Amino acid sequence: MSATLDAPRTPLRPARKKGVNWEKWGWIYMRVSGVVLVVLIFGHLFMNLIVGDGVSAIDFAFVGGKWADPFWQWWDVAMLWLALIHGGNGMRTLVNDYARGPKFRAALKLAILAAVAILILLGTLVVFTFEPCPIGQPADLLPSFCAA
Amino acid sequence: MWSWVLHRITGVAIFFFLLVHILDTALVRVSPEAYNAVIGTYQTPIMGLGEVALVGAIVFHAFNGLRIILIDFWSKGTRYQKAMFYVVIALWVITMLGFTPRHLINVFSH
């Protein structure tokens, strides 16, 4: 009985010779988004956890105060898109490495894609349709500028 | 090899946290009460310690990610990969020494 083993790192199918090299662009994306994410995430953690009273100050009024400024809206939306696509693509790498069986692999990748797409859509809508001073809500829960 | 294992584990952990974090933040679109109720359940000592672990994971993944990028693009990157790993550890320790006391004071004094 001579079972044959593939040489280590034998690809599932030969690399494409024509067309867009998506794996290469994915590889480049991981590095470019990584550099930008360091700035976005460290800035996010600094503003929300270090400045002032940190986590204990986070509530609706805090978020409302931040997103009243387009600068922080765009900051958070950029972070949302870059991090979800970076994380989703990284999770795809893990599925490629560990998941066995073509159906199972396809199902996991579809789940990752769905989660990333739905959360990008949801997050973007929330940031841009957010109302910091909803009518009929108790004033003590709202940002202070709502009273003016 | 351990840098790679840690990079994977922290990457996955951050991804799952991010899914939950977007959903809880989306509650601002529901109502101030809904958002404050859920965020309030996070503002406990246990969660405060969890946040230290989470920030620790992100800071490691970030610094080690920059190290990977340097290994790939800097001509001397592979030669100094081990030294850069020790730099990553050192920067991680320094960052966490700055972050942890500040964060725990915020968690425990309110």
Ligand code: HEM
């Ligand atoms: C803070 C800035 C970040 C930097 C500098 C960074 C950098 C990197 C780099 C260079 C890779 C390797 C890609 C490859 O080998 O082709 C990677 C992988 C990965 N990252 Fe990040 N990343 C960051 C943030 C994040 C975030 C926020 C998440 C989660 C949403 C994440 C999840 C992942 C995952 C799951 C992998 C795949 C792990 C693997 O292939 O072993 N990263 N990251």
